[in-house]
Each structure stands twice: as structure tokens, then as C-alpha cells.
Amino acid sequence: MKKWLPVAALFASSLALAQQHPIDQQLQQCLDRESSTAGMSQCYSTATQAWDKEMNAQYTGLMKTLTGEPKDKLRQAQRAWLTYRDSWRDASVSYFSRTQGSVAALNIGAGQVSLVRNQALTLQSLRKGGCTNPDDC
Template identity: 50%
Template sequence: MRAILICCGLSLSFYAFSGEKTIDLTQKSCLKQASSTHAMVQCYDTAYQAWDTEMNNHYHLLLTKLNSDQKNKLRQAQRDWLSYRDSWLAATKAWYLTQQGSMASLSINAQAVQLVKNQALMLQSLDQGSCANPDDC
């Protein structure tokens, strides 16, 4: 029984790590195949949605493990992060739209992906410690 649990745990850990790598690999592959700015924006949108799902999964998993005070602090931190994300993207848009013309949408979407990816990994690290990033282990 213990061996089965260990095996399942390792499988789930591998899945979590490979899932995150898969998002990045899928995004890179999509960008290489994209033949227009619009297609590239769609690649970023797909990656954003995937990382957003990862972020929300880690957030909800953490909520199941925390006591009341910890949950309140996590909720507030996530609300603050959402406000930061929106503020950062507004600043990004203001800058890139005046500097890059038609290519601005790519830079803006790339920034959005990186923001949500970072938050997903931060939430994962709360649950898994420094080994949330396999390069840290």
C-alpha cells in the first residue's frame, strides 16, 4: 500500500512539473508555427489561459490546507496580486502602445503570460516549498 501511495505521489509530482513545462513548450511551438501577429497573440492567449488554470488550481488546493487565518491572508494576497496584475498591464499597455505600434499586442500578451505564470509558480511553492521549481531541487 505504501509503495502504491509513493508511486502515485511521484506520478502526480511528475505530472505537475511536466504540465508546467508543457505549457511553455506548447507556447514556443505555437509561436514558431504562427504566420501572423494575430496567430502569435492567440498563442499567448492560450498560454495565459493554461497558466491561469494552473494558478487557480494551486490557489484552491492551498485553501483546502490552510486554517482560517492563513486562508484570509492568502485571499488578501491574491486580491492584491490581481490588482497589481491589472495595474502592471495598464502600465504595459500605456508604454508599448506608444512605442511599438502593431507589435505592441505581442509584448503586452507576453507580459500577461509571464505575470500569471509567476503567480502560479509562487502559489505552487507555498504548497511544495522550494521544489516547486524542479531546477531548485
């Protein structure tokens, strides 16, 4: 029985990777290849740009389906979120730069990816009509 544990673990990790969004897969592959802080920072930057593009696509698609008050409310919410994102980035840069030295860039980059990824997935769940799975929200 114990000899199957490594095979089961490998299968489970492969399944988890297969269920990841392609942007997350590319980010993980990039991080696995890089060994320098600068290289890993570039991985995060590339992933943030990709998630930003995905977020904009989800927002644009959703806006095309809405009219009237719901459309106005979504526009207001997205503008407020963009202000929040920028404020959070500024706060993260200020905090991490003073407390973590060269590792700060990695934490700032990971935080940026997370913020934009979550917003893209939230907009995607709205386009789908709701959150059928709590992880989709």
C-alpha cells in the first residue's frame, strides 16, 4: 500500500496543476525556472500583466451584457477597485521596502498578481451569473 503513496501524490499534484488557470501555470513554470530575485520579479510582472488583460476582457464582456443601473454600478465598482488596487500597491511598496530588503520585490509582485487575479475571477463569476463554487468568487 505504501508504495502507491508517491504515485498518488504525483497524480494529485498533476491534477491540481491541470485545474489551475493557464496564467497561474505559466507563473509557476516561470518561478520554477528562475533563481534570482530579478527573474522571479519579472515572472510576477508578466503574470500581473496577463491577469490584467484577463480582467479587462471579463469587465468588457460583462459591460456588453448590462444596461442602465447595473452597468453604471459595475463601472463605479470597477473604478473604485482600481483606486483600491493602486492604494494597496503603494502601501505594500512602502511596507515591504522598509521591512524586507531584496525579498520585498517578490512579496510586492505576488501581492499584485493576487489582487488582479482575484478581481478577474470575480468579474468572471459575475459573467457566469454567480458563484456556484465559493472559490469562483
